[in-house]
Amino acid sequence: MLDFLREEHVNEQIIKQIESFRRKYPSGQAGTGSRPRYMYYGREVWEQAAEALLCGENLLLAGSKATGKNVLAENLAALFGRPSYNVSFHINMDASFMIGTDTFRDGQVVFRPGPVYQCASLGGFCILDEINMARNEALAVLHSVLDFRRIISVPGYDTLSVHPAARFIATMNYGYAGTRELNEALASRFMIIQMPEITQxxxxxxxxxxxxxxxxxxxxxxxxxxMDIEKKCRGGELTPRVLDLRGLLDALRLMHSGLSPLPALDMGITNKTFDSYEQSLVKDIIASRISGKTESRSIFI
Ligand SMILES: Nc1ncnc2c1ncn2[C@@H]1O[C@H](COP(=O)(O)OP(=O)(O)OP(=O)(O)O)[C@@H](O)[C@H]1O
Ligand SMILES: [Mg+2]
Incomplete structure (x- = not known):
């Protein structure tokens, strides 16, 4: 991971600080720190995110779909050599799921810790995924965890202090059905990075x-x-529906296994909009880059 950051020309000062963080908090867990499946590309975002975490801040990665929010969050856990805990938010998420709940074991009531509790006690990196999908009331329990108090209080049990290596990285998507605004008090507890679209x-x-x-x-x-599609989205000629890096990568995977380029691009990109006029605009953009005669085997060596 550190070598990757050097290849990406991330500030050496920051890399040194990450190395000393890792020496200060050796993980002791097998597999932590190994290279993840995808790597995040974007030097400035790397520097901002790493610096904020080094200063003990929590991070909120806000941006549209497929801008690498989860990839970056996972990469950061690996980079800092900490185990990651994923909490996916949804409308029914509540405190007992995040923190933990009483449960019966061998006829006795025992506390079964939730992911936020486990992460806080072991010094992990907790990924609060799609945090704005949850109800604001459900998130109130995180306030004392995320601010200077860094404590978790569980009624009937001792208060837990959050491990000094633990960090919270939230992701937030907005603009489509089901997403909401994050309440101010919660937003105030994060340093927020507006995730840019990837560069060419x-x-x-x-x-x-x-x-x-x-x-x-x-x-x-x-x-x-x-990039053509991105430019047209910025200019308002296309909707963000068709700006989908995940869709492009999926289409390329299909081409790699032999499907013709145009149907693959239709499935991955064009058909993400259901408006036939917009579909024809996207097809024109594709045709200007990839000839209809191109076969998938001519794309790869
Ligand atoms: N800057 C980037 N560097 C590397 N990969 C990227 C980048 N931006 C997007 N991707 C790619 O886009 C795909 C989606 O990434 P990811 O799941 O992290 O997106 P996301 O922002 O969490 O999306 P969503 O809001 O839909 O959950 C992955 O294949 C990832 O590799
Ligand atoms: Mg995501």
């Missing part, structure tokens, strides 16, 4: 890493295709 240069790196056998010209064309 970084997308080319990502494609080269994901598809080492893709021909150079096609790496450029597919990255440029994504």
């Amino acid at each position: 240069e970084n997308l080319e790196k990502l494609l080269r890493r994901e598809f080492p056998d893709m021909k150079k010209d096609f790496v450029k064309q597919f990255a440029a295709l994504f």
Whole structure:
């Protein structure tokens, strides 16, 4: 992980501080710190996120779909060499799920810790995924965990102090049904990074890493295709529905297993909008980059 940051030209000062964090809090758990499946590309975001966590802050990664929020959160846990705990929020999430609850074992009432409690006691990195999907009342229990008090109080039990290496990284998507505003008191407890769309240069790196056998010209064309769509979204000609990096990567995987490029791109990108006029605009953009005659085996070596 540290080598990856060096390749990405992340500030050496920050890398040194991460190394000393890791020496201060050796994880002792097998597998922590190993290289994750995907790597996040974006030097500035890396630097801001790492610096905030080094200063003991909690992070909120806010942005539209497929901007790498979860990839970055997982990468950060691996980078700092801490075990990660994932809490996916939904409307029925409540305090007892996050913190823990009394349960019967061998005829006795015992406390069964939830992921937030476990993470706080072991010094993990807790990923509070899609935090704005939860009801605000359910999140109130996190207030004392996330501010200077760093404590968890469980009625009927001792108060737990949050381990000094523990950090909380929330992700938040907005703009589509089911998402809501985060309440002010909670937002105030995080340093917030507005996640940018990937740059062309970084997308080319990502494609080269994901598809080492893709021909150079096609790496450029597919990255440029994504940028064309992004530009049109910014200009208001297309809706954000069709700006979907996850969809592009899925389409490329289908091409890799042999499906023709155009149907694959339709499934991954064009059909994400249900508006036929918008679909035709997207098809035109694709046609200007990838000829209808292109076969999937000509894309890869
Ligand atoms: N800057 C980036 N660097 C590396 N990968 C990226 C980047 N942006 C997006 N991706 C890719 O996009 C895909 C989706 O990433 P991820 O699941 O982290 O997105 P997300 O922001 O959590 O999306 P959602 O809001 O839909 O949950 C992954 O394949 C990831 O590799
Ligand atoms: Mg996500």
